[in-house]
Amino acid sequence: xxxxxxxxxVEDCGNGYGWSIVELPAKYQDRFELAxxxxxxxxxxxxxxxxxxxxxxxxxxALTEKVRAL
Numbered sequence: 040x041x042x043x044x045x046x047x048x049v050e051d052c053g054n055g056y057g058w059s060i061v062e063l064p065a066k067y068q069d070r071f072e073l074a075x076x077x078x079x080x081x082x083x084x085x086x087x088x089x090x091x092x093x094x095x096x097x098x099x100x101a102l103t104e105k106v107r108a109l
Contacts, residue, residue, distance in 0.1 A: 049076070056082070056109045060099050069093035073102050085109065 051057040057076040063069070074081045074091045083089050087105045092098075 050103070051076075051079075052107050052109075054107070054109055056085075056106050058103055058106050060103075063093070067093070069095065071096055071099045073099050075106055 047062075048060040049057065055078060057079070059074045059076060059081075061072050063072055072091050072093050073088075075085050075087055076082060077085075081091075085106075087102060087109075092102060094102075
């Protein structure tokens with residue numbers, strides 16, 4: 040069991056890409072982490088990111104728009 044309220048959001052955009060967003064514990068300044076997915080696996084080779092990205096919820100929403108456009 041997690042010691043914090045974990046939000047997990049996984050979405051498939053219908054273009055072969057998607058994302059996974061998880062909420063990190065409150066001790067982290069950047070509360071959310073996004074991974075770009077390709078065919079349900081983490082993809083490290085997009086022009087969006089080469090790794091997971093941490094940031095605010097607004098930053099996560101901006102990144103999801105970029106994934107939709109792939």
